Amino acid sequence: MTAELTREHIFSLLENVKDPEVPVISVRELGVLRDVEVSDDKVLVTITPTYTGCPALDMMREDILAELHKAGITNVEVKQTLSPAWTTDWISEEGKRKLKEYGIAPPEKTADIRALKGELPVVECPQCGSKETVMVSAFGSTACKALWKCKSCLEPFDQFKCL
Amino acid sequence: MTQQEALFSYCLRRGDDNLILSHRLGEWCGHGPQLEEDIALTNRALDLIGQARNYLQYAGTVEGKQRSEDDLAYLRAERQFVNVKLVEMPNGDYAHTIARCFLYDAWHLPLQQALMNSADEQLAAIAAKAVKEITYQLKTSGDWMIRFGDGTEESHRRAQTALDELWSYTGELFATNEVEALLVKAGIVPEMAPIKAAFDATVNAVLAEATLKRPPDGFMMSGGRQGKHSEHLGFLLAEMQYLQRAYPGATW
Structure with a gap:
């Protein structure tokens, strides 16, 4: 053993x-x-x-x-352990791909300038790939997600919040 | 007072503030004005209960009397809770709930940012984790204040009423006593003056954009840190602690 x-x-x-x-x-x-x-x-x-x-x-x-x-x-x-604090940057590239296939828009990088300025990111719809999307609620079905919807295919979807 | 006793008291304060506000937000579950907001408030409650757990676990460790986070949450009486009165006030309407969250977040964020530099490693680790969550919370509570204030006549009126009613409860957030004095000296907790300045800057900026009036600083409530609470806390604890009081040690 x-x-x-x-x-x-x-x-x-x-x-x-x-x-x-x-x-x-x-x-x-x-x-x-x-x-x-x-x-x-x-x-x-x-x-x-x-x-x-x-x-x-x-x-x-x-x-x-x-x-x-x-x-x-x-x-x-x-x-x-609490330190160092978890960040969505630690989700592997493969993990992000799997999230998307599962129907959850993966988080953008925390280094993204928009995240720093507190602006909304451009989130691609995980169903149809459209960038015409809008946030419905800053909080979603779990602590780590926000609720979005796609203006092209009209489907709602979860987005992994950038942390 | 020893440094250990002061640190225990400080952890209880942080834990109790988060725990009681979390319970209040949890009361909205199933009652939110719309489904998304119902979910948002319980998400907020979840973040706060996580932060409360971190502090109460650490309080138990520091105290060294084998008390767990659950013992501290469920088996202390009203007079032993040291949260500020702001968090125990009933929820009121939605504007009232959001205004309280906003005032709490505007104080909580700079406090936790400063605690990231604590000489106590565990307090610094808890803070580094919490800051990420509170940043997001302050952004959303601030957005709602602007939407309410700069919205309809009715939403403006309700947001202003909520602020006016809650304002006298904000003074306690910045009050300090021998607990802080001792820990500030040891580099474990920050001075309050810069936290107050950051709170003022956030509140003034958001209220200006929301076209809401900042209430004047007059009489300020106190007593929560000494365990002297409003009549509301007892009812809250009766509900929160019922199960562990009725069935001691129950697990599921």
């Missing part, structure tokens, strides 16, 4: 742990999984919340434990 207990192996197992709210994207792609340390026969997994009050974090912790237990790894500690 110790032969399997490498950092890389744990990371690959944790690819199966998805965001419970957006089940196409893994905790690594989301940037919630910060680190894995293996010492002797103990595994320490470090995660960070997206939003402070996000209830999905507790479930992610449970899912991480369950996934590792399934692989026979039981000496596991999941540690939560």
Whole structure:
């Protein structure tokens, strides 16, 4: 068993742990999984919340434990860290592509000048690709999303808020 | 008072402010003026409860008496809560709820920005996380104030009434006592004067654009930090704490 207990192996197992709210994207792609340390026969997994009050974090912790237990790894500690604070820039490019395919407009980069000035970004409709979109509400179905609609295909959609 | 006792008190203040406002916003669930705003208010409540949890967990750690965040939230009596009275006031109409959020956000953002430089690592980490959320909240509460104030005659009237009613509760946000004095000296919490200046700048800019009048600074309410609350807090706690009081230790 110790032969399997490498950092890389744990990371690959944790690819199966998805965001419970957006089940196409893994905790690594989301940037919630910060680190894995293996010492002797103990595994320490470090995660960070997206939003402070996000209830999905507790479930992610449970899912991480369950996934590792399934692989026979039981000496596991999941540690939560606040610093450095999570940013949507940590969502991987692949993660952003998956969000879009799932129907959620991915966040723009925080370095985007519009984000700095507090202006609304140009958000592409994840269904039809139109840039003729408008924000309906600054808050959406979960803490991390805002509600938008497309003026071309008339469909509503979620946008991942830039944080 | 030791530094540890002061830090415990300070964490309780931050935790209680967020917890009680979060509960008030949660009362809007299912009652919002439109579906999107109903969701917006509960999203806000969720951010605040997350921030409250961080502070109450840390308060429990600092105190060192094995009290959890839940013990502190559910098993303290009214006189042991140290939130400002502003957050315990009933919701009123939608303009009233938004005006309270705006005044709270305009104070909360510069306070948390300053706390990012705290000599206490955990306070700095909590603040760095919270600042991102509060920035977004202040933007939206400010936008609503402008929309109400510069909207219809009725929305203007309601927003101005709300401001006039709430103004005397803002003084307490900037009041300090020996807790802050001790922690300011240790570089753990910031001086209040620059926070007040930032609050004034935000409020003046937004109200000017909203064509609303800033109420004059007159009599200011106090007592919340000493556990002397309005009659409203007891009713709020009765609802919030009912389950843990009736079924101690219940989990689900």
